Amino acid sequence: MSAQEESADTREPSSQVGAGAPNIARMYDYWLGGKDNFAADRQSAEEIVKISDGKVLRGVRLNRAFLGRAVRAAAETGVRQFLDLGSGLPTQENVHEVAGPGARVxxxxxxxxxxxxxxxxxxxxxxVGFVQAxxxxxxxxLGHSVVRELIxxxxxxxxxxVSVLHFVDDADDPHGIVARFRDAVVPGSHLILSHLSRDGFPQKMAQTEQVYQGASxxxxxxxRTEILGFFDGFELAEPGLVGPTEWRPGDGPPSTEKFAGLVGMGVKL
Known part of the structure; x- marks a missing residue:
């Protein structure tokens, strides 16, 4: 086994990882049009499609597009190292594909x-390496051999x-987790983050959370205030913490469509 294939934690994160229970990575894959999913994943994913009036389908694609734009923006500042935490299933526009030749991911x-x-x-x-952790x-x-070899x-x-911290319970101190990674990197490093917010759609978010009760x-x-807290120690890059349609959309008319997710990029001071 090569260093890029080592595992820091081989235990299963849940007893519900088989085909009989919905898996969050496979649900996301289904929304993105992938084929790596089972009936239980599709059933739960479709429930959320109905709750969101179909917005989740566009939302996950916009979230993926944000990741690509943010990685390119970081690369344009000279960043050539990327650590994708809670990466999910490989799909199109992966970080190493977007960051370009010479990047280490x-x-x-x-x-x-x-x-x-x-x-x-x-x-x-x-x-490019992968760590199961x-x-x-x-x-x-941070101490894993693959990370130390490449970063x-x-x-x-x-x-x-990206779309992962809303799966980390408050009891696990998600803000402290982000701070630990922040403290391990030098000034000029970037935090790229997207997170579901309950502010605009409280009832629908409560229903969505119920669907995930039986998932992995x-x-x-x-x-929004709690999400902003993840950027402590960072300077938020323009245009700040905004919806995915508002984050450096490029050419074309601005969209007024609202989504439950907020996205942003910060630079360590």
């Missing part, structure tokens, strides 16, 4: 479903929590 996820796919897809790349254990990730912490790093991880949306 480590994907981290604790889900064995994700790990099996990632190892098969990424094993041939010397500049729990992001709630930053010390294990030079004396240089700026972009680390990302529970969902917990947060307020």
């Amino acid at each position: 480590v994907y981290v996820d604790y889900d064995p479903v994700v790990a099996s796919h990632a190892h098969a897809i990424l094993a041939k790349s010397a500049s 729990d992001l709630r254990k930053p010390a294990e990730i 030079d912490f004396s240089e700026p790093v972009a680390f990302m929590f 991880a529970r969902l917990g949306a947060r307020t």
Whole structure:
């Protein structure tokens, strides 16, 4: 087994990881039009499609597009190292594909479903690695041999929590987790983050959280103020913490469509 294929934590994150229970990575894959999902995933995913009046389908695509734009923006500042925490299943526009030649990328996820796919897809790349580990254990990730092999912490790093922290319970101190990674990187490093907010759609978010009760991880949306707290120690890049249609959309008329998710990028001071 190569260094890029080592695992820091091989335990299953939940007893509900088989085909009989919905898996959050496979649900996301289904919304993105992928084929790596089962009937239980599709059933729960469709429930959320109905609750959101179909907005979740556009929302996940906009979230993926934000990740791509943010990675490009970080790369344009000279960042060539990326740590994708809670990466999910490999799909289109992966970080290493967007960041371009010469970038070094480590994907981290604790889900064995994700790990099996990632190892098969990424094993041939010397500049890309995968670590099966729990992001709630930053010390294990930061000290892992794959991370240490590919990431030079004396240089700026972009680390990302894209659509993952709303699956981390308050009892696990998600703000402390982000702070631990922040403290491990040098000034000029970037935090790329997207998170579900309950502010605009409280009833629908409560219904959505109920669907996730039987999934491989529970969902917990947060307020805008709580999400802003993840950027402590960072300067928010323009246009700040906004909806996915508002974050550097490029050419074309601005969209007024509202989504439950908020996105942003910060630069460590």
